Amino acid sequence: MPFFPSREMPTYLEEATRKGYSRRDFAKFCTMMGAFMGLEASGVAQVTKALETKKRLPVIWLHFQECTCCSESFIRSSHPMVADMLLDQISLDYSETLMAASGFQAEEAMKHTMEAHKGEYILCVEGSVPTAADGVYCMIGGKTSLQILEEAAENAKAIIAWGSCASNGCVQAAKPNPTSATPIHKLVKGKPVIKVPGCPPIGEVMAGVIVHVVTFDRLPELDNIGRPKAFYSKRVHDTCYRRPFYDAGLYVESFDDQNAKKGYCLYKVGCKGPSTYNACGVMRWNNGVSFPIQSGHGCFGCSEENYWDNGRLYERASAFPGFGIEADADKVGMAALGVTVGALAVHAVATNLRKKNLVSNLEKEGKQSEKDLE
Amino acid sequence: MDATVNTKKPHIKYLRRVFVWELPVRIYHWLNALAILVLIVTGLYIGNPLAVQSNREAAETFNMGYMRIIHFIAAYIFFFNFVFRIYWGFVGNKYANWRNFIPTTKKYWKEFMHVIKIDVLMMKDKGHHLEVGHNAVAGFTYFLTFIAFLIQCLTGFGLYSSMGTWWFPKMFGWVQVIFGGDIMMRQIHHWATWFFVLFSVVHVYLVFYHDYVEGRGEISSMGGGWKFIEQEYFDHHQEQKANAAGTDNTDNTQKETTV
Numbered sequence: 287m288p289f290f291p292s293r294e295m296p297t298y299l300e301e302a303t304r305k306g307y308s309r310r311d312f313a314k315f316c317t318m319m320g321a322f323m324g325l326e327a328s329g330v331a332q333v334t335k336a337l338e339t340k341k342r343l344p345v346i347w348l349h350f351q352e353c354t355c356c357s358e359s360f361i362r363s364s365h366p367m368v369a370d371m372l373l374d375q376i377s378l379d380y381s382e383t384l385m386a387a388s389g390f391q392a393e394e395a396m397k398h399t400m401e402a403h404k405g406e407y408i409l410c411v412e413g414s415v416p417t418a419a420d421g422v423y424c425m426i427g428g429k430t431s432l433q434i435l436e437e438a439a440e441n442a443k444a445i446i447a448w449g450s451c452a453s454n455g456c457v458q459a460a461k462p463n464p465t466s467a468t469p470i471h472k473l474v475k476g477k478p479v480i481k482v483p484g485c486p487p488i489g490e491v492m493a494g495v496i497v498h499v500v501t502f503d504r505l506p507e508l509d510n511i512g513r514p515k516a517f518y519s520k521r522v523h524d525t526c527y528r529r530p531f532y533d534a535g536l537y538v539e540s541f542d543d544q545n546a547k548k549g550y551c552l553y554k555v556g557c558k559g560p561s562t563y564n565a566c567g568v569m570r571w572n573n574g575v576s577f578p579i580q581s582g583h584g585c586f587g588c589s590e591e592n593y594w595d596n597g598r599l600y601e602r603a604s605a606f607p608g609f610g611i612e613a614d615a616d617k618v619g620m621a622a623l624g625v626t627v628g629a630l631a632v633h634a635v636a637t638n639l640r641k642k643n644l645v646s647n648l649e650k651e652g653k654q655s656e657k658d659l660e
Numbered sequence: 661m662d663a664t665v666n667t668k669k670p671h672i673k674y675l676r677r678v679f680v681w682e683l684p685v686r687i688y689h690w691l692n693a694l695a696i697l698v699l700i701v702t703g704l705y706i707g708n709p710l711a712v713q714s715n716r717e718a719a720e721t722f723n724m725g726y727m728r729i730i731h732f733i734a735a736y737i738f739f740f741n742f743v744f745r746i747y748w749g750f751v752g753n754k755y756a757n758w759r760n761f762i763p764t765t766k767k768y769w770k771e772f773m774h775v776i777k778i779d780v781l782m783m784k785d786k787g788h789h790l791e792v793g794h795n796a797v798a799g800f801t802y803f804l805t806f807i808a809f810l811i812q813c814l815t816g817f818g819l820y821s822s823m824g825t826w827w828f829p830k831m832f833g834w835v836q837v838i839f840g841g842d843i844m845m846r847q848i849h850h851w852a853t854w855f856f857v858l859f860s861v862v863h864v865y866l867v868f869y870h871d872y873v874e875g876r877g878e879i880s881s882m883g884g885g886w887k888f889i890e891q892e893y894f895d896h897h898q899e900q901k902a903n904a905a906g907t908d909n910t911d912n913t914q915k916e917t918t919v
């Protein structure tokens with residue numbers, strides 16, 4: 287990774303060749319990325335062409351309130367070339383975690399990239415921005431996260447919010463959110479933000495998003511929440527291999543039962559797959575080895591907004607607000623039903639007491655009519 | 661109703677047949693009631709499926725699948741039926757009119773308080789109040805119910821938008837944005853279900869209650885469309901009309917009559 291990237295950047299192919307990858311490796315990589323992005327065969331050719339001819343994109347990768355799991359995921363994305371190529375290819379000019387420089391040099395590198403590649407660099411943000419107490423909770427080089435973000439965003443070509451922290455606040459934004467952790471799209475004005483939620487997002491998805499931007503020179507198609515459709519348009523549930531058990535009504539009742547052994551659906555032990563949009567069911571994790579559900583654990587819903595506050599991990603239902611942690615909607619509902627039926631019973635008794643005249647008049651009247659018919 | 665008559669020989673009232681619920685309203689009502697009951701049962705099953713101990717292969721059973729299909733079919737019926745009812749609120753008779761549901765006048769509130777006093781607090785009916793269509797409290801409750809319908813349709817179709825292939829449910833994708841995702845949407849959908857359960861219980865009870873204390877054929881009114889109103893009210897209505905000749909005699913039968 288060149289410290290101060292020259293104005294004349296090499297193309298991706300040049301860089302790969304320099305790194306010792308063969309043409310064949312390169313082609314494989316392009317095909318794989320094309321497949322991840324859901325492109326057809328002609329699209330793969332487009333990817334190849336783009337990576338052959340385009341100058342590599344400078345990238346600024348900011349870290350705010352986060353745990354670095356997104357970076358970890360990224361550098362472990364499955365194909366050996368993904369990490370190697372993309373990391374080197376997309377010159378990470380500034381990334382607190384991955385760059386060699388630190389302190390003054392690092393800040394200089396960022397400044398340099400921002401100036402030398404005005405309007406060309408991709409801004410990747412990992413982590414949320416704390417806005418409480420004037421942003422003192424996360425400051426780097428004397429600047430608040432917000433200042434850094436605003437400066438970097440101003441001339442960015444595209445902004446990518448990595449992970450749930452940057453996309454929706456994740457754990458830092460969970461109640462009571464002491465630092466007022468705020469996702470990126472709420473702070474960057476007038477620029478589209480690609481949200482790539484997940485805690486972390488799948489490495490291949492991250493690579494796919496970047497390759498898309500490189501290949502097509504525009505943002506990938508986003509859904510109405512701002513996530514790339516190619517990876518987030520389906521629920522985990524829709525691509526889950528345990529789905530036939532769900533439809534059949536066969537569920538794991540507890541993690542140690544016979545049904546768990548048989549690999550039944552994890553719905554009743556809290557799987558959030560039915561409300562979680564992510565590509566885990568297709569891409570899986572760790573070189574496509576497995577994903578949580580395949581390992582017998584329900585989906586957390588890690589790529590969904592507010593997933594920390596919105597549900598319990600091992601139960602489907604969440605606490606009904608205001609009724610304590612044990613009370614879910616059905617318990618509160620049953621109690622309300624009990625109270626209602628009780629109240630109606632009281633009402634029925636009261637009716638018979640208070641409206642006695644009324645009812646007995648009706649009765650008398652009816653009986654008289656009955657008599658008159660004799 | 662006539663509490664002042666308390667002689668030995670009962671006063672025989674003459675009842676007049678009033679056409680209250682038109683056929684479309686009645687069809688709406690029963691489709692709606694059926695759809696809601698089905699939606700509650702299948703919905704609660706979807707939310708918390710039974711533990712089935714079965715040795716059958718997954719390929720041979722489809723319990724949840726059927727529940728969901730029934731839920732979605734009922735949901736479509738429910739939705740379009742609801743849309744139809746809104747339309748009928750503008751073209752139907754005065755008892756079906758939307759004004760019965762939304763308190764727009766002072767009179768509405770007066771009646772509202774009156775119903776609370778008579779039917780909830782069980783006070784003696786001094787004013788001899790008569791409402792042929794929905795009473796004010798019922799009407800307003802249906803208004804709240806319609807809002808619950810709306811919430812349920814929005815969250816339901818919002819959830820469905822990513823599963824359905826038809827363009828119609830796909831139009832509801834924006835609901836997800838409002839709630840920040842499916843998790844919250846599902847929770848609201850589930851919570852709202854309990855409103856329907858409570859509503860159904862109270863509603864059916866009150867229909868029976870009115871039938872019992874008023875003797876005007878409340879229950880059967882949703883069958884044939886008729887209610888049976890005492891001749892006294894018609895006489896009184898005429899009288900009042902004559903008295904008030906010219907003055908504020910606004911819309912409908914929701915008249916306060918004093919015998």
Ligand code: HEM
Pocket residue numbers: 560696699700702703704706707708728731732735736738739812813815816817819820846849850852853856
């Ligand atoms: C009175 C009306 C309705 C009631 C009482 C009702 C009730 C429910 C309940 C209790 C659930 C389970 C929620 C959970 O805990 O996950 C549910 C799920 C669902 N409902 Fe409804 N619902 C109604 C109307 C609708 C409508 C109009 C639609 C529109 C299509 C709809 C679509 C859905 C969907 C898509 C699910 C999720 C099913 C799944 O993910 O497998 N519902 N409903």
Ligand code: HEM
Pocket residue numbers: 685689692693694696697745756793794795798799802805856859860863864867878879880881882
């Ligand atoms: C034995 C069952 C039922 C009977 C005899 C019955 C009868 C009636 C009657 C007589 C009315 C008009 C009186 C009034 O304004 O209060 C009515 C209105 C209504 N009922 Fe029911 N009902 C039954 C079940 C249900 C159920 C299960 C639901 C749905 C949860 C329901 C929903 C409604 C609604 C929404 C209205 C307002 C109708 C309108 O749009 O004008 N009913 N019902």
Ligand code: SF4
Pocket residue numbers: 522523524526527528529530532550551552553557558559560579584585
């Ligand atoms: S395990 Fe989870 S994602 Fe898979 S089918 Fe069951 S509920 Fe859906």
Ligand code: SF4
Pocket residue numbers: 484485522562563564566577578579584585586587588589
């Ligand atoms: S299975 Fe669910 S919780 Fe696990 S990584 Fe995928 S989206 Fe996140």
